Amino acid sequence: MSEITKAIQFICDEKGLTFESVIEAVEAAMAAAYRKDFGNRQQNVKVKFDPETMGMEVWDEKEVVEDIDEETLLKAQEELTKRREEAQKEGRELTEEEMADLARFNPKTQIMITQAKEHIKKAKVGEIIKIKLEVPGEFGRMAAQTAKQVVIQRLREAERNSVFDELKDQVGTIIHGIVQRRDRTGAMIIDLGKTTALLPAEEQIYGEQYRPGARMRFLIGKVEMGQRGLEIVLSRAGKKMVETIFAEEIPEISSGAVEIKGLARDAGHRSKVAVWTRDDSIDPIGACIGQRGSRITTIIEALGGEKIDVIQFSEDAAEYIKHALSPAKVTAVSLNEEAKEAAVYVAADQFSLAIGRGGQNVRLAAELTGWKLNVVQNEGEEKVVSSEDDPKEAEKIVEESSSAPLGGTTADKEEKKEE
Numbered sequence: 001m002s003e004i005t006k007a008i009q010f011i012c013d014e015k016g017l018t019f020e021s022v023i024e025a026v027e028a029a030m031a032a033a034y035r036k037d038f039g040n041r042q043q044n045v046k047v048k049f050d051p052e053t054m055g056m057e058v059w060d061e062k063e064v065v066e067d068i069d070e071e072t073l074l075k076a077q078e079e080l081t082k083r084r085e086e087a088q089k090e091g092r093e094l095t096e097e098e099m100a101d102l103a104r105f106n107p108k109t110q111i112m113i114t115q116a117k118e119h120i121k122k123a124k125v126g127e128i129i130k131i132k133l134e135v136p137g138e139f140g141r142m143a144a145q146t147a148k149q150v151v152i153q154r155l156r157e158a159e160r161n162s163v164f165d166e167l168k169d170q171v172g173t174i175i176h177g178i179v180q181r182r183d184r185t186g187a188m189i190i191d192l193g194k195t196t197a198l199l200p201a202e203e204q205i206y207g208e209q210y211r212p213g214a215r216m217r218f219l220i221g222k223v224e225m226g227q228r229g230l231e232i233v234l235s236r237a238g239k240k241m242v243e244t245i246f247a248e249e250i251p252e253i254s255s256g257a258v259e260i261k262g263l264a265r266d267a268g269h270r271s272k273v274a275v276w277t278r279d280d281s282i283d284p285i286g287a288c289i290g291q292r293g294s295r296i297t298t299i300i301e302a303l304g305g306e307k308i309d310v311i312q313f314s315e316d317a318a319e320y321i322k323h324a325l326s327p328a329k330v331t332a333v334s335l336n337e338e339a340k341e342a343a344v345y346v347a348a349d350q351f352s353l354a355i356g357r358g359g360q361n362v363r364l365a366a367e368l369t370g371w372k373l374n375v376v377q378n379e380g381e382e383k384v385v386s387s388e389d390d391p392k393e394a395e396k397i398v399e400e401s402s403s404a405p406l407g408g409t410t411a412d413k414e415e416k417k418e419e
Helices: 003-015 019-037 072-087 113-119 141-170 239-249 284-289 291-302 317-324 348-353 357-369 393-401 410-418
Strands: 044-049 057-066 108-114 130-131 172-184 188-191 197-200 217-227 229-233 259-266 270-276 307-312 332-336 341-346 372-377 384-388
Touching: 003 019, 003 141, 003 307, 019 057, 019 141, 019 393, 057 113, 057 291, 108 113, 108 410, 113 130, 113 270, 113 291, 141 229, 141 372, 172 393, 229 259, 239 259, 239 270, 259 357, 270 284, 270 357, 284 291, 284 307, 291 307, 307 317, 317 332, 317 341, 317 357, 341 348, 348 357, 357 372, 357 384, 357 393, 384 393
Parallel strands: 057 108, 197 229, 270 307, 341 372
Antiparallel strands: 044 057, 057 130, 172 188, 172 217, 188 197, 217 229, 259 270, 332 341, 372 384
16 A cells, blocks of 8 residues: 555545545646646646556546537627626526527537547547646646645535535434534534534523533534535424434333323423323333433433423323323313313412413413413412413413412422422
């Protein structure tokens, strides 16, 4: 193995690239260097490099086209300029269809049949021919600099393509990354190792700290190769983040033995996850909580301390609604099937807990079940809070109904007990 082959292999191992992609970058660089020192702009220079022998073949690659006289080309060019100016006045670009009737010839990539036969007698229109070029001497300093720039550019492109191929099928999965910094838009730049990704402001958890150097888990939301290169968008605020972490941490979910039937989330504050299994030998809630709460604790930590309510899914709408309003205890549920609206009755000491701070608990329960919920305190003076009420209005009603002193509602106290 030659020294150059070893060097290329080292680059491949370090950057995670194929040997062929690095050779292509070297050959493109040599072609650029040749054009700089020995060629001209009308040559479509191609190079074949052998890293073992250090030998190289150079040729000018052209497509053979029909002969076109200079006058026809000149008229076609004038007409093309005229059409482009008219299109620009209309604020648009010319289409291929609008240029199809004009004679066109690109001397860099095409050669007319008469000239082609001077090099290859049997050349035919439509063929790609290779015109051998000689290397008259060593490349100069400027050519070497050009080659270096081309190699760097091509290797970056190859590396981006390699990362794109690796990540494009991982959309919707979790990846570890290290927080770098915040940009001017409020997005966080995340280091994924081989590349960086973006965590937009709207995909961040409200109130969560993203300290530079912190290692965190993120959901891969989008992987695209755009005009600016590789674009990777991450998320921590979406429902899919919770669902994916559950699947990662709970074997019964990843195997399909336990299913997530519904999920509602107020990112950074609370999530409600409805689980179900057809296997009577498995406790779906217990599987998610884990021994001594080990599994759910890991999930909560991964979500930055977000509270998680794991509830039992039920085909019975009334039962499902009761479970969804956990940790509050519901005394009765009255369903209006046509309007998909439910009146949920609770005792006075459960009212604030059922509503939650700012109506959060009833709102998440409604989102989880798909029903509009009206929580009714059925003791003493009747009070009602809907899942569609404004958070401030819901909070006001809860405070009025609570006997807690200033500094904390019943919901606050119950939540502190949970913690």
